[in-house]
């Protein structure tokens with residue numbers, strides 16, 4: 648009798664654990680992509696060596712836009728994605744590219760921003776600052792320098808949803824004598840499991856266990 652009860656409850660605990668896992672996995676599925684307009688800076692399309700304002704990206708300060716480098720030339724290898732890159736700073740003034748994504752931040756959700764940051768190889772160091780914002784609040788940011796090698800590096804930053812308002816991305820060159828290049832910007836969000844869902848499943852599981860216990864005893 649006792650052995651039966653223990654066995655039954657072990658099964659129920661297992662069922663409850665599986666249910667909990669399913670809910671957790673559902674809540675933590677690999678991030679959903681958030682749309683970024685002109686995320687690879689291919690618009691508008693310029694001829695080789697051409698540059699100008701980038702579609703969907705506002706320029707803050709002076710000097711920023713899309714740029715199609717002559718290949719090979721200022722960039723040692725191919726650009727990370729497509730033919731063009733974004734740029735901020737014009738080697739005499741700092742500058743930023745900014746885009747409001749038109750999507751409200753979700754409190755507590757996990758955000759991951761990925762992109763490539765690079766420099767030219769003709770004497771201008773990249774002093775970059777990458778920010779994911781929610782209104783005027785910083786969700787995640789990272790900065791660094793890339794010497795004038797003409798190469799790109801992958802940059803990845805994560806943060807929890809805070810603040811209010813729309814998500815926005817700001818890509819900056821912080822030095823008056825540098826220029827930062829950007830390409831292939833991607834943003835994903837992973838929602839946290841809703842506490843209410845977990846509570847319902849837990850309550851049901853424990854209620855079932857209690858019922859089975861009483862029936863057996």
Ligand SMILES: [Ca+2]
Pocket residue numbers: 687688689726727728729730731732830831
């Ligand atoms: Ca591109």
